[in-house]
Amino acid sequence: MRRPLLLACLMLTVVLTGCATYHPQPIAPMQIAQRFEERTLASPELRAYLARQLGHDIDPWPLPRWNCEMLTLAADYYSPALDIARAQWGTAKAGIDVASAIPNPVLQLPFQYATPNPGPGAPWVVGPALDIPIETAHKRGYRIDQASHLSEAARLAIGNEAWAVRTQVRDALISLYAARQHTAFLSRKVDAQQQIVAMLTKRRSVGENSGPDVDAAVLAATQAQADLAAARSAEQDARAQLATAIGVPVAALDGVQLDLDAFGAVPPAPPVAEEQRDAVFHRADLLASLADYAAAESALQLEVAKQYPDIHFGPGYTYDTGTHKIAFGLAGITLPVFDQNQGGIAQAEAKRKEAVARTAALQDTIFNDLDHALVHYQASLDAVQLSAGHLTTARKQLDSQAASFTAGNTDRLALTQARADYQASEIAHLDAVVAARQAAGRLEDAMQRPLAPETANPTVTQDEISR
Incomplete structure (x- = not known):
């Protein structure tokens, strides 16, 4: 009787020695806040990440100027949303290990005391036995397939989130460019309006102008000053928006030179229809839905396979009051008499239909967004051409006024008013260019592909969960 118990204890010892141990990892909010406050665009860890993504060393470091592509890569490194997506992919990949696990056998230790003792031996009935489950109908393979597809969807979600991060960085830079340009134009306009007010006030003192003329000039100057204050406030908001998109404190942008020149150029023409359709079918969210x-x-498939019962093989040894018994047999087979898993199959079929509807709805939304973005983008390009023509005309008028002033045919007031009017034309053209850039961004978002080749890959490497 001692040998079976000793064998059972030995088996338990061998099994338990391979178990994993728990290691606590408490969260310290103060440390998390401190790490966030210490983030900069000059850290060596960020430099190493950029070098891995670009395939070459970053020199000089820190970068003298940051463009949209490099800031997007920095956002890929710091973005908490991407950290969540990477962690979710890690969870999904762990699901494959769970799905591929082979069911463990069950050790049984029956123990009885017989009285009166029917045999010549000790009055004990004891011995180890095993319940070995054997899955049938390829159930384990279907579980692995399901977990693998869910892992692929989670991996593709990283790319989709990376594009969302790129969109946030791009939109913040466009807003920052627009705010800075507005500030520059409005500063010159405010100077011109103040000069106009000063000249009209002086002329009024000598009786050359009426009161309404001065009041109108003061109103125009006040409005220009209010617009300038709004532009400066918008610049600060855009800086905060950019810092949030990158995942760094606003102070981390102090002293950082941003390359915003590309946003002043007219965006490229939209791609041909074949390229648009090809880009749509490669969107990360659509692939994840598939x-x-x-x-x-x-x-x-797994629910259908569950109609077929699993087999439980039950070998064992029993010491039965002096008699040694070795058992071979089936521990049990579930008989599909009352339930043939109709409910599970029906639910799985309904979820498959739901997945089909969700994918079709997403694809319809994508194509509708693409059509709307194309129409809006083309309209914005037309508006840029019109504003460019208007700006050219305004420049000619300003040059004509300047020439007339030089020749002595126009006074300084008329020349200053022409300069203020030209600043208004520059602001209108800037608004048209910014609107075109924003429309180009919406078109890129619809395709999840840049309209023009870029020097750096804006998407995060999806083969890594952690940085």
Whole structure:
């Protein structure tokens, strides 16, 4: 009787020695806040990350000027949203290990005391036995397929989130460019308006102008000053928006030179229809939706396979009051008499239909967004051409006034008013260019592809969960 117990204890010892141990990792909010406050665009860890993404060393460091592509890569490094997406992919990949696990056998230790003792031996009935489950109908393979498709969907979600981060960085830079340009134009306009007020006030003192003329000039100067204050406030808001998109404190942008020149150029023409359709079918969210559908398909296959019962093989040894018994047999087979998993199959079929509807709805939304973005983008390009023509005319008028002033045919007031009017034309053209840039961004978002080749890859490397 001692040998079976000793064998059972030995088996338990061997099994338990391979178990994992728990290691606590408490969260310290103060340390998290401190790490956030210490983030900069000059850290050596960021430099190493950029070098890995670009395939070459970054020299000089820190960068003298940061463009949209490099800031996007910095956002990929610091973005908490991407950290969440990477962690979710890690969870999904762990699901594959769970799905591929082979069911463990069950050790049974029956123990009885017989009285009166029917045999010549000790009055004990004891001995180890095993319940070895054997899955049938490829159930384990379907579970692995389902988990693999869910892992692929989570991996593609990283790319989709990376594009969202790129969009936030791009939009923040466009807003910052617009605010800075507005500040520069409005500063010159405010100077011109103040000069106009000073000249009209002086003329009024000698009786050359009426009161309403001065009042109108003061109103125009006040409005220009209010617009300038709004532009400066918008610049600060854009800086905060950019810092949030990158995942750094606003103070981390102090002293950082930003390369915003590209936003002043007219965006490129939209790609041809074939390229647009090809880009749409490669969107990360659409591919992730297809992976979710494949997971639903595998889930349905698993539910169908559950109609076939698993086998439980039960070998064992029993010491029965002096008699040694070795058992070979089936511990049990579930008989599909009352339930043939109709409910599970019906639910899996409904979820597959739901996945089909979700994918179709997403694709319809994508194509509608693409059509709307194309129309809006083309209209914005037309508006840029019109504003450019108007700006050219305004420049000619300003040059004509300047020439007339030099020749003595126009006074300084008329020349200053022409300069103020030209600043208004420059602001209108700037607004048209910014609107075109924003429309180009919406078109890029619809395709999840840049309109022009870029010097750096704006998407995060998806083969890594952690940085």
